[in-house]
Amino acid sequence: MTPATLLRQITDYASRANPYPLYAELRKTPVARQENGVYTVSTYWEIAGLLQDPRVSSDMRSRAPQAACGPLAEPEEDTILPPSFIGLDPPEHDRLRGLAMRSFGPPHTPRRIHDMRAELTRMVSGLIDDFQGRGQADIVDDLAYPFPVMVICKLLGVPHQDEARFHVWADAVVAGLETEPAEEAGARQRAAQQARLELGRYLAGLIEERRRAPGDDMLSAMAAGHGPAERLSPVELVTTAILLLIAGHETTVNLIANGMLTLLRHPDVLKRLREEPGLAVPLVEELLRYEPPVQLIPQRTALTDIDIGGTTIPKGAPIWLVVASGNRDPRRFPDPDRFDPERRDNQHLGFGSGVHYCFGAPLARLEAQIALAEIARRLGDPRLVDDPPPYRRNPVLRGPRHLQVAFDGLTV
Template identity: 65%
Template structure:
């Protein structure tokens, strides 16, 4: 039987626990194109960085053969317009400026930082809830509920509705996997579309309510609009809210979970974090390089012929940017397969770069720093119950589905 293509092996679930040897093989062909009509796969750090800033690379969903197939928020499947993640300038810039005016400077400069105390309280409550168990699942009991609580409170979702989001988020994220998208009528895709519709309908009701009765939350700000760009339309608010809920939740779940898995595999760093809470910022930056929650970006199209490493990528071709490979490129990082929070230079691709760099990066950083610091301090003698843990199907948003950890108890 002939060996499967390299790209097929990278997206194969059998290699989810450790794709990095395949990334090393991939970097030997910096621009990989295995079959006619297939994507051009780019894996070196400097090439990826350049393309993320290249105006000849489009994120517009209308340039794809299957618009919305790679949309992180899945907005198109609800009948909503694309979120700004899937638009090019100038429309992308207008919507992102409006969203930024509600998310941070200059109009809301302390919106995220002012949440620190509330976030720390949520973390403490979740750790307290681990109780006296001698084995805990850090995904189900901590990493999954924490970001969804945070993003719901940021948007202004009523607390009694927070548990409903997991039932919607799970199938939507499962439907993002490249393998599942190859069969549009597969059960995973049908479940994802139904969940998107339900989430969109729920948020439409919430937007209508905030239009009548604005509150001090992000959703009310998006409805009201600030600054010279005015307000978003109702449909644009819905697309942005869907993007924030899905992208802002799932990537942080994986960042926290990948982080604890890495620390448990490097107990000397875990011990340092217990003793030096201030180390958390450097640990998170190195994690974003070493085990990024977003492994690849499969939704780019070139709008003109592009020459790269002696290869002509024709106009209209799909381009996949493998961030996980670029983050371990030895041309950019010394000893790239070593986890080292003391690196002098950690200019990673974990949050992307360019105009589509991660909108929620400040919040994700704060959440993960608080989470890892609290877990390091309060879990008594934590150790992995299984290694590797079971992973999610998704090759784009990579992280363990469960992370079972044996402990001697939870410290006060």
């Protein structure tokens, strides 16, 4: 095993259940050029620095042509739709993100997420009610997936009954991030582009409906704008809506599923959470460090030569920031492989950092806190059926595909 081959082993599905020993090996060379030309950055301070560094681009169009040979390389043809703001750099990123944020959170709508707490609790409670009389549930299919989907549909103004339609498109878009088998990467990316186009057409139709009959939702607010100078173009509206719909549930599914798996492996903490619901707040922060739903940030490019960690990353080179490795860096976190909900100074990288800090972090935190606290409170003697459970194939968005849990009845 060499630093140049570790990424291939990390992204191999065989490592999905426990990539952390490979991350420890990767940290021995904080910045390493992989065999496919990607530069991996695996230690906390180096990742944190590059997340804040304006010399690092999120726009795939910044990548040198000779570097576009990695597993996540863009196809030679132009994308069908332009990137959303997550794939852009300032100042264009800042303009689009700022316009989207006006209808989501501070300073323009500061109470939108806070005021959803009671409704979110009712959603989770209703999903758990459906476990009654079963004795076993799949935490992913029965709660961790449907709950965030219900929430983002409510926020955006997307009919929840259309879930079966957009689920297929969202899965195809996310599959475009998969790396194995490498020979199928081009086909996956083409399928992802086509799915993104179809999802865009669907959302464009909803946006037009909201223009004619506005509601109290984000699509209506974004479509209305705030005057000619503060309005998203039709294409910008669509690409932003695609991003919010997919990102608004994909990572939270993993956060809740990884969280329940971790609690079942730490029954003492699960018992404490049942007795102390307030523990959910620091517990979710530790989960974001210990088992982050986003393990890698792959789509970064050096805009100039960057000297970091004893290595020079050349201009135009692709960079992968291995945030899950940085979150277990012993130089930053004492005893990093221990799950400790009371960990102090827990400045994890679970939501990234810098201008691309996770747009939906407040909502994801609240959803996970409510879901895990309610599961802990209501399931009697929950226990894992399979450990490790089967995982999703995606190495970037890592989490169980299913999480079968047996239990002895429900409390009210």
